[in-house]
Amino acid sequence: MTTILKLGGSVITEKDAPETVDREALTAAADAIGAADLDDLVIVHGGGSFGHHHAEAHGVTATAGTHDAAGVYAIHDAMARLDDHVVEALQDAGVPALPVHPFSVASRDEHGETALPTGAIDRLRGEGFVPVLFGDVVVQAGAGATILSGDEIVVLLARSLGADRIGLCSGVSGVLDESGAVIDRIEDFAAVADALGESEATDVTGGMAGKVRALLDLETPASIFGPDDLAAFLAGEDPGTLIE
């Protein structure tokens, strides 16, 4: 049973304070993961207050790149430092977590198609470790480096690992309908298009509409839920919104 768990950047960082970990939330998430003790887990996290402002400062998005090495490094380094906090919190909770830097392994062609070879990730899983990846910069042909979001990594990994379950632990309790209530289950986009609207379309790393579309394309069922439901998800339940 292969599980991919994404910890949203807004869950583990203080979104309004630059480069500040939400220590309480990160520890709670790490403890829930440690207590669940899954046998094959890959973790991905977002950037929150670490990556976004550097990306913005250097004008780098998922499609607009830079050849400025200092800019690429500033974005990457901030994300890598957040990843160190996540790996350490997980290890403190008894999870055999180890960092995998997407920038070291992923690449994009000129059409934006992303390759994420999983040789090291597969072997880490085979040896009982928990690889921890994160939204990062990625080298792209003709563009220098662009942003590879944590959500895109989840989708790439779900396909290449043949994952059985995906959990997206986010700042909201699930996908909300127009009245603000959590939608239990989404099986096609048209049914929820109005509720998702275009309001989050300006989020460079995807937004809820983009997440839902990408997850609907996968074979793997995915749950979107808030931090309070993380333990339930890890115990095999389907909290929040199930997308399949």
Place this chain on the structure above:
Amino acid sequence: MTTILKLGGSVITEKDAPETVDREALTAAADAIGAADLDDLVIVHGGGSFGHHHAEAHGVTATAGTHDAAGVYAIHDAMARLDDHVVEALQDAGVPALPVHPFSVASRDEHGETALPTGAIDRLRGEGFVPVLFGDVVVQAGAGATILSGDEIVVLLARSLGADRIGLCSGVSGVLDESGAVIDRIEDFAAVADALGESEATDVTGGMAGKVRALLDLETPASIFGPDDLAAFLAGEDPGTLIE
């Protein structure tokens, strides 16, 4: 013209002081690389006083591994921190250097055969960046994680990139004969076996005899030289000992 340059750990760190960069030597090397402005360069560096003591403390060598995630992370993290210093010094000298973590991309099978996929490295070179790799831990089937030395990375990259030149900038001026003089050229191991002896065979990451053997096996000519000869090597000369 593809060049692979290794900066020895003993060149860029204070070997006797734990986790201490030799700032003067690192800056001098970075300045020489910046002034040379090669069009296709990959840099690899060793661990010096950063990696070795953590590896020793956790009993990890090129063949003896550990499944202790905290131990693996301690070794990797020290090396990654040294790599940050190297990347920053290179960027300060005008080199578009960016970090590539071997641990994120390499893997070893149960026989110790190492795979180092170069998709991201190749694209970084294509975009005009200079990838910077380092001696690191590597996940190995059945062993957890073992050590992947900078020298082994040089050999793997030379083969997969079809490199034209290799330079090993080390703490000595070249391979020394029994009288302590630099040997200009080595074309087969037997001719220098006595001079190299077994004295360095206990170095877990190779030693001079191992280096020479591995370099003789390559198509690519390799020079071993001291820091004072780095600029000459980058200018196309063959300082120190040429192995081909």
